[in-house]
Amino acid sequence: MYRLFAKILAGLIATVVLAVGALALVVSYNAACEPPPPAADGASSFTAVMQRCYGDADIITVETVAKPELAESDVLVRVHAASVNPLDKHFLHGTPYLLRLVNGLNAPQSPRMGADFAGVVEAVGSGVTRFEPGDAVFGVANGAFAEYVVRSETGGMALKPANLSFEQAAALPVAAITALQALRDKAQVQPGQHVLINGASGGVGSYAVQLAKAMGATVTAVCSGRNAELVRALGADRVIDYTQQNYTEGDTRYHAIIDMVGNHAISDILGVTEPDGVLVLVGSMKIDPWWGPLARPLHAVVRSPFVSQRLESLLAMTTAEDLRALARYADAGQLTPVIDQRFTLAEVPEAIRYLERGRTRGKVVVSVVP
Structure with a gap:
């Protein structure tokens, strides 16, 4: 009976492995480019x-x-x-x-x-x-x-x-809404809190610096030395050149860390996050070809029950309401x-x-x- 069960189990495992392998081959295959249809003519x-x-x-x-x-x-x-x-x-x-x-x-x-x-x-x-x-x-x-x-x-x-x-x-739209939802909805930033933006000179990061300042936070920006003056001009109170200093090895603790880069282990980042703080995972330098940006958030989900800090991942959704919110920040001179x-x-x-x-x-x- 045991041998029969073992054979059935082995057969099921083999079937699953073959099915996953077949799906991988199908999904990863790139079809040839189709030729475009005849060009449309006229004023339309x-x-x-x-x-x-x-x-x-x-x-x-x-x-x-x-x-x-x-x-x-x-x-x-x-x-x-x-x-x-x-x-x-x-x-x-x-x-x-x-x-x-x-x-x-x-x-x-x-x-x-x-x-x-x-x-x-x-x-x-x-x-x-x-x-x-x-x-x-x-x-x-x-x-x-x-x-x-x-x-x-x-x-x-x-x-x-x-x-x-x-x-x-x-x-x-996409970049600024991502920054807005990371700070407002996930980190729930309040005036006086200390926020670190990792990847502060990029598309999302440059907006996150400005929006965090508009929300009343003290902002530490992490970027390369060549971009230090740029992020200071955007409102950063402090700039860390990642080529010279590892922010996860510093003494400062942050209420919120918005990570657009993913170049440090989650455990290291939590080491400089306040016990009641929050780490928001927005992006990563290393993108798995299968899971893509979901790999790091999945890691965070597994770790979350064992730490005091909140671990949040973000899939930004574009809404007219948030676009209007961005327009108000821009009209007030707080977002450029x-x-x-x-x-x-x-x-x-x-x-x-x-x-x-x-x-x-x-x-x-x-x-x-x-």
């Missing part, structure tokens, strides 16, 4: 950046496509500027592979690229009441690397801050985007390559309307 067409397969920046194309028909609640926006996020390179490569379960197994379901945009409303559906033609707006939409995007009026879009250019406004480099639509491959080098100061912007 526009230019858009596309990826018709998974791969590196060489597979990106710029195509002429037809303007979509507007549904009752849709808003058509003439894009003036867009910005590049790490999310764009993940969609380009199709990694982590779990992403493909929702984005398309061997090729993307939607070939359009880009998320952050800012522009002017050109037309609205018959049922739209929140926006009208001529409104300057910013937000997140599928296919932002293009001359036009379509967004539902109830989706992630808001009126552009009056004191920001279109390029600056396009640099806000840092733009590192500007590229054109035709240069989107170069923009993504530049981002992948991992040394950006603030945001990389795509200028659509000069």
Whole structure:
């Protein structure tokens, strides 16, 4: 009886291993790029950046496509500027592979690229009441690397801050909302608390420094020495050059640590976090091809019951309400985007390559309307 049970168990294990292996082969396979359809002609067409397969920046194309028909609640926006996020390179490569379960197994379901945009409303559906033609707006939409995007009026879009250019406004949505939700919702920062931002000169980090100051915190920024003056200008009270000093070996204790880099063990970071403090995990330098940014948060979940500090991970969600909150910070002069480099639509491959080098100061912007 025992031998029979052992054989059945071994058979089940072998079946699971074979199934997982087969799934791995299927999910990690990159289909060949499909040729684009014939270009759309006439006044109803526009230019858009596309990826018709998974791969590196060489597979990106710029195509002429037809303007979509507007549904009752849709808003058509003439894009003036867009910005590049790490999310764009993940969609380009199709990694982590779990992403493909929702984005398309061997090729993307939607070939359009880009998320952050800012522009002017050109037309609205018959049922739209929140926006009208001529409104300057910013937000997140599928296919932002293009001359036009379509967004539902109830989706992630808001009126552009009056004191920001279109390029600056396009640099806000994904990165600034990530910083806002990390500080406000996860860390629950209060005036007078000491907050450390690891990765303070990057896209999310440059916003986190400013927002933490706006919330009344004392801010320590961790970055390279070449970016020290930048983060001081953003409001950091203290700057640590990570090439010269390991912040986890210091004597200072922090109520909240917002980690965009993941270059230190969680146990080491908790060593400089107040016993009742919080560590918010936003990003990581090392991305597992399967689990991607989920690997480190899963580690935190396992460790959480055994420590006094709160361990929080963040999957930011773009909402119109939070976009309006960012606009209020910008209008009050408390939030100014840092733009590192500007590229054109035709240069989107170069923009993504530049981002992948991992040394950006603030945001990389795509200028659509000069």
